[in-house]
Amino acid sequence: MTQVFNGQPSSATDRSPRASSADAIVSLQGVTKTYENGSKALVNVSLDIKRGDFLFITGPSGSGKSTLLKLLYGEERASDGDVLVDGCNLSTLRGDRLSQLRRRIGIVFQDYKLIPRRTVLENVAFVLWAQGLPRKEIHRRLQPALKMVGLTHKANCFPEQLSGGEQQRVSIARAIVGTPPILLADEPTGNLDPDNSWQVIKILKKLNSVGITVIVTTHDESLIRLSNHPTVQLRNGYLYRPKL
Numbered sequence: 454m455t456q457v458f459n460g461q462p463s464s465a466t467d468r469s470p471r472a473s474s475a476d477a478i479v480s481l482q483g484v485t486k487t488y489e490n491g492s493k494a495l496v497n498v499s500l501d502i503k504r505g506d507f508l509f510i511t512g513p514s515g516s517g518k519s520t521l522l523k524l525l526y527g528e529e530r531a532s533d534g535d536v537l538v539d540g541c542n543l544s545t546l547r548g549d550r551l552s553q554l555r556r557r558i559g560i561v562f563q564d565y566k567l568i569p570r571r572t573v574l575e576n577v578a579f580v581l582w583a584q585g586l587p588r589k590e591i592h593r594r595l596q597p598a599l600k601m602v603g604l605t606h607k608a609n610c611f612p613e614q615l616s617g618g619e620q621q622r623v624s625i626a627r628a629i630v631g632t633p634p635i636l637l638a639d640e641p642t643g644n645l646d647p648d649n650s651w652q653v654i655k656i657l658k659k660l661n662s663v664g665i666t667v668i669v670t671t672h673d674e675s676l677i678r679l680s681n682h683p684t685v686q687l688r689n690g691y692l693y694r695p696k697l
């Protein structure tokens with residue numbers, strides 16, 4: 454069950470990593486993010502997400518959704534507060550240890566970010582090659598990942614030969630081929646029509662059902678209603694749990 458504090462941790466003890474996050478795989482504790490230009494993207498956000506949860510983060514454009522995800526995979530650092538992911542404190546993690554944590558986080562973006570001149574298979578394999586895994590091991594992992602997203606038959610196609618929905622499914626296969634315990638998806642359906650959007654959400658639900666913790670940002674209220682998963686809302690950098 455996800456715990457949310459509306460921007461105000463209730464006591465000093467809530468800020469202690471061990472107090473509120475004992476069984477959380479992701480924990481933000483009094484997190485504020487102010488960019489260098491003074492833009493306040495997150496204000497005193499506290500949120501615990503348990504292993505195996507599926508959480509939607511919604512909110513208007515500019516409310517801080519992407520910033521929150523960026524803090525979780527270490528692309529940005531909190532200006533204040535603690536960000537804990539899978540036992541690591543992102544506020545202090547650097548170098549090799551940060552790279553190791555990133556391998557345990559799958560990421561899906563709105564614009565897919567596929568390599569244009571590589572086939573589906575190569576796009577999905579790329580991250581494993583970069584990690585130096587043996588060829589045999591890479592092949593052992595590729596087929597289940599492609600099967601999970603229903604694209605085994607498109608393995609030798611190039612991204613431009615695929616629909617938007619198919620490209621997004623390739624990017625999901627790429628995100629999970631390393632079997633990460635956490636999957637972050639930033640507006641994964643932002644460029645897709647309702648049918649393809651729902652297909653993507655169904656794949657994310659399937660991944661969640663096999664134990665992956667899934668955190669998805671979206672503007673799409675209808676997807677949230679259809680999915681029936683917990684939702685938190687960001688507004689001007691403050692976190693709220695909307696009344697159902």
Ligand SMILES: Nc1ncnc2c1ncn2[C@@H]1O[C@H](COP(=O)(O)OP(=O)(O)OP(=O)(O)O)[C@@H](O)[C@H]1O
Nearest residue numbers: 488490492493494513514515516517518519520521
């Ligand atoms: N690199 C940056 N430098 C300065 N300000 C930034 C930067 N990135 C984001 N911001 C600002 O931080 C705030 C939150 O941005 P963020 O991208 O997290 O919002 P979002 O909820 O993901 O929006 P959208 O729905 O449009 O993707 C905005 O005011 C934005 O202008």
Ligand SMILES: [Mg+2]
Nearest residue numbers: 518519520639
């Ligand atoms: Mg965003």
